[in-house]
Amino acid sequence: MSEPTAEQASGGVRTTVRGAGAALALAWQTGWYLPVTHGLLVLVQAVVPVVIAWQTKLILDLLVTGGATGTLLSLGLGLAAAGVVAALAPFAVQYITAETARRVGLLSQDRLFAAAERFAGLARFENPAFLDRLRLAQQSGGDSPSQVVAAVFSLAGGIVTIAGFLGSLLVISPWMALFVLAAAVPALAVELRLSRARAAMMWRIGPVERREFFFRDLLSNVQAAKELRLFGVGPYLRDRMNRERVESNAQRRRMDQRELTSQTLLGILSATIAGAGLVWAVLAAVQGRLTAGDLTLFVAAVSGVQNALVQLVREVAMAHHQLLMFDHYLKVVGSAADLTVPARPRPVPGLRKGIEFRGVWFRYSPEHPWALRDVNLVIPHGGSLGLVGRNGAGKSTLVKLLCRMYDPERGAVLWDGVDLRDMDPAELRRRIGAVFQDYMEYDLTAAENIGLGDVDVLTDADTDDEARRNLVRAAAERAGAHPVIADLPRGYDTLLSRMFFDMPGDGDEGDQSGVPLSGGQWQRLALARAYLRGQRDLLILDEPSSGLDAEAEHEIHTGLRAHRRGRTSLLISHRLGTVREAERIAVLDEGAVVETGTHDELIAAEGVYARLFGLQARGYQPQADAVQEVARS
Numbered sequence: 001m002s003e004p005t006a007e008q009a010s011g012g013v014r015t016t017v018r019g020a021g022a023a024l025a026l027a028w029q030t031g032w033y034l035p036v037t038h039g040l041l042v043l044v045q046a047v048v049p050v051v052i053a054w055q056t057k058l059i060l061d062l063l064v065t066g067g068a069t070g071t072l073l074s075l076g077l078g079l080a081a082a083g084v085v086a087a088l089a090p091f092a093v094q095y096i097t098a099e100t101a102r103r104v105g106l107l108s109q110d111r112l113f114a115a116a117e118r119f120a121g122l123a124r125f126e127n128p129a130f131l132d133r134l135r136l137a138q139q140s141g142g143d144s145p146s147q148v149v150a151a152v153f154s155l156a157g158g159i160v161t162i163a164g165f166l167g168s169l170l171v172i173s174p175w176m177a178l179f180v181l182a183a184a185v186p187a188l189a190v191e192l193r194l195s196r197a198r199a200a201m202m203w204r205i206g207p208v209e210r211r212e213f214f215f216r217d218l219l220s221n222v223q224a225a226k227e228l229r230l231f232g233v234g235p236y237l238r239d240r241m242n243r244e245r246v247e248s249n250a251q252r253r254r255m256d257q258r259e260l261t262s263q264t265l266l267g268i269l270s271a272t273i274a275g276a277g278l279v280w281a282v283l284a285a286v287q288g289r290l291t292a293g294d295l296t297l298f299v300a301a302v303s304g305v306q307n308a309l310v311q312l313v314r315e316v317a318m319a320h321h322q323l324l325m326f327d328h329y330l331k332v333v334g335s336a337a338d339l340t341v342p343a344r345p346r347p348v349p350g351l352r353k354g355i356e357f358r359g360v361w362f363r364y365s366p367e368h369p370w371a372l373r374d375v376n377l378v379i380p381h382g383g384s385l386g387l388v389g390r391n392g393a394g395k396s397t398l399v400k401l402l403c404r405m406y407d408p409e410r411g412a413v414l415w416d417g418v419d420l421r422d423m424d425p426a427e428l429r430r431r432i433g434a435v436f437q438d439y440m441e442y443d444l445t446a447a448e449n450i451g452l453g454d455v456d457v458l459t460d461a462d463t464d465d466e467a468r469r470n471l472v473r474a475a476a477e478r479a480g481a482h483p484v485i486a487d488l489p490r491g492y493d494t495l496l497s498r499m500f501f502d503m504p505g506d507g508d509e510g511d512q513s514g515v516p517l518s519g520g521q522w523q524r525l526a527l528a529r530a531y532l533r534g535q536r537d538l539l540i541l542d543e544p545s546s547g548l549d550a551e552a553e554h555e556i557h558t559g560l561r562a563h564r565r566g567r568t569s570l571l572i573s574h575r576l577g578t579v580r581e582a583e584r585i586a587v588l589d590e591g592a593v594v595e596t597g598t599h600d601e602l603i604a605a606e607g608v609y610a611r612l613f614g615l616q617a618r619g620y621q622p623q624a625d626a627v628q629e630v631a632r633s
């Protein structure tokens with residue numbers, strides 16, 4: 001993903017217009033009446049100062065020339081009414097801005113995550129640049145669009161106010177308009193430059209701030225806490241975090257200083273021009289060329305334009321920043337699909353013959369080495385394939401291709417002879433049950449942790465609660481998780497979590513506090529999730545018992561053996577003793593299949609498998625012999 005340069009980030013009229021248009025469209029979709037009311041209120045707010053200035057001028061002129069009391073009174077009342085509007089409009093605008101922010105925040109968040117879900121594969125989620133963008137989009141998705149909308153309206157309001165004052169002055173004296181404009185234009189030009197420079201600076205410090213965020217996150221992360229304490233690396237990481245902050249502070253400071261200098265000079269320039277204009281206006285009034293009302297209108301216009309200008313520039317700077325953030329959101333939402341799903345995908349019927357990897361080559365990107373090289377493998381229907389190999393040999397990668405998280409670069413993965421690329425990945429995955437090596441621990445109840453294995457069980461309106469509970473419990477029993485869950489404070493309804501612990505002094509929220517499980521207990525829940533998916537056509541077991549104690553492992557594998565019988569399954573494990581019963585075993589080495597056969601065939605072949613198996617068996621042998629000797633004596 002190519003990142004824009006600082007210049008692109010700071011400029012780009014097309015990007016700005018596109019972003020502003022998209023933000024307004026979002027606001028419109030949440031209910032047209034909100035942006036319309038917002039726009040009308042902003043218009044009223046923008047016009048009121050001009051109206052007040054005109055009313056004041058007319059009152060003064062009438063007072064000097066001895067105008068009719070009735071006219072004066074109605075002008076006074078008008079002035080009072082304008083004052084009321086001026087006082088109340090900001091509150092209404094504030095409310096509407098907040099309501100728009102709430103609605104737009106909800107809509108944009110939903111769209112962002114819907115877009116993330118549309119990525120059917122893993123490529124985007126395993127790409128650090130994309131993850132970075134997704135995080136920024138998440139951060140900005142809630143607030144940016146509504147702030148862009150607010151800024152666009154404020155900008156429009158500012159322009160109306162300025163145009164109103166300039167137009168009024170033009171009526172009295174074109175020279176006056178010229179004076180006010182002369183004070184405003186250089187300020188606007190300089191402020192816009194500063195705003196672009198600030199946006200570019202924000203883009204430059206983006207990576208610095210993200211690194212700081214990473215260290216901040218690490219220092220407060222429960223998973224990191226143990227190692228950080230044991231290795232005593234807290235101060236080191238804190239120092240790294242602070243150094244990033246010092247770096248971003250330095251850049252922000254330089255920008256602030258530049259702004260301070262420019263704005264001071266501008267202030268002097270504007271004040272000088274406005275002051276000269278005032279002297280001229282006073283002299284003109286003394287000479288009778290201007291009325292007292294003209295003079296007050298001039299004073300109001302000068303300060304009105306300058307205030308509106310300051311506001312306008314502030315809004316431009318904020319909109320600029322928010323648009324940059326919003327651009328991440330737009331890019332994520334507008335990203336192309338990562339996997340091609342055919343317009344008319346082939347159905348995924350129940351497996352009848354088997355799954356075949358035919359000449360599969362795969363690498364994560366052209367810059368990465370091949371993770372799979374010319375892999376040819378068959379998992380026959382109703383049979384089990386064991387997959388073994390050293391770390392990094394490509395076992396998990398093969399599983400990712402099997403679930404169509406990625407497509408092969410060359411060759412094909414075939415389901416009963418049909419290329420997975422011709423199928424809808426969601427349909428395919430409905431046919432697969434799996435326990436992954438890096439299984440998830442959901443901060444949800446025990447029942448939900450299992451129920452997520454078959455979301456229909458959780459959400460199907462036709463399944464009553466009792467039936468749902470029974471299904472979940474049956475899966476938990478098969479995975480050996482039931483006794484642990486039954487002992488939890490609220491059984492299957494207990495919240496399992498590493499995060500939502502009760503805070504001392506939080507009040508009586510004990511029921512809501514999370515209960516943490518051990519690694520092996522979590523693994524049993526992952527297994528129960530797979531069992532709940534029970535009748536799937538293909539069962540993938542990637543290190544399903546790595547965190548279990550010896551007894552539990554034995555028990556689980558006995559259960560799994562029974563479950564796998566007659567089912568198509570792929571079993572990956574570094575513990576070769578658990579793979580030996582697979583009908584066929586394949587050995588992967590550096591992405592290539594180097595051996596296949598039954599356990600006995602592979603042992604007889606005396607290749608990689610036999611060597612690895614021998615190494616593991618030897619580790620157990622002396623102890624096993626000793627145990628037998630003790631038993632004999």
Ligand SMILES: Nc1ncnc2c1ncn2[C@@H]1O[C@H](COP(=O)(O)OP(=O)(O)OP(=O)(O)O)[C@@H](O)[C@H]1O
Binds near residue numbers: 371390396
């Ligand atoms: N997302 C990724 N991006 C780039 N390279 C990757 C990615 N995931 C894995 N790899 C690389 O692909 C190769 C195969 O990795 P894989 O995870 O498939 O191995 P494995 O056999 O499952 O290893 P282990 O036994 O350690 O789990 C490795 O060299 C690894 O570094």
